[in-house]
Amino acid sequence: MAQQLLMDAQKELEQSQKKPKLSRRRAFIVILEELYYDVREYPKDLTLDSIHRKASQRFEFSHSAMNSFSSPNEVHPKDPCSHYENDGLRKAKYRQTLAHLVTYSQLYFKIKEAAQSLEATYRDILQC
Numbered sequence: 001m002a003q004q005l006l007m008d009a010q011k012e013l014e015q016s017q018k019k020p021k022l023s024r025r026r027a028f029i030v031i032l033e034e035l036y037y038d039v040r041e042y043p044k045d046l047t048l049d050s051i052h053r054k055a056s057q058r059f060e061f062s063h064s065a066m067n068s069f070s071s072p073n074e075v076h077p078k079d080p081c082s083h084y085e086n087d088g089l090r091k092a093k094y095r096q097t098l099a100h101l102v103t104y105s106q107l108y109f110k111i112k113e114a115a116q117s118l119e120a121t122y123r124d125i126l127q128c
Helices: 002-016 024-036 048-058 088-103 112-127
Strands: none
Touching: 024 048, 024 088, 024 112, 088 112
């Protein structure tokens, strides 16, 4: 019985150490939201390389290829309604990305306020 408890505890520990699997964009959005949920604009010196390093520490990427985004504002715009104003297809993809993160926010977010901020952004993008 003791051996079975030890094996169960070891299995649980191994599972808890696994990184959640996310697409690169979703992982970047989580990191961006946690770092900058309470500011109106991203810092001018912010690069995707720094976000990539932080995201790769917390998440396993489901797609190994780098995406076509060149700036944090393209990945997760601070004002998505005006950013996607004339591009319905990209807005729909962004909305779908946010829907997944909002639905499973308890799995991905460490900062409660960042998850709440993302939910507010999601509600806004649904209405514009």
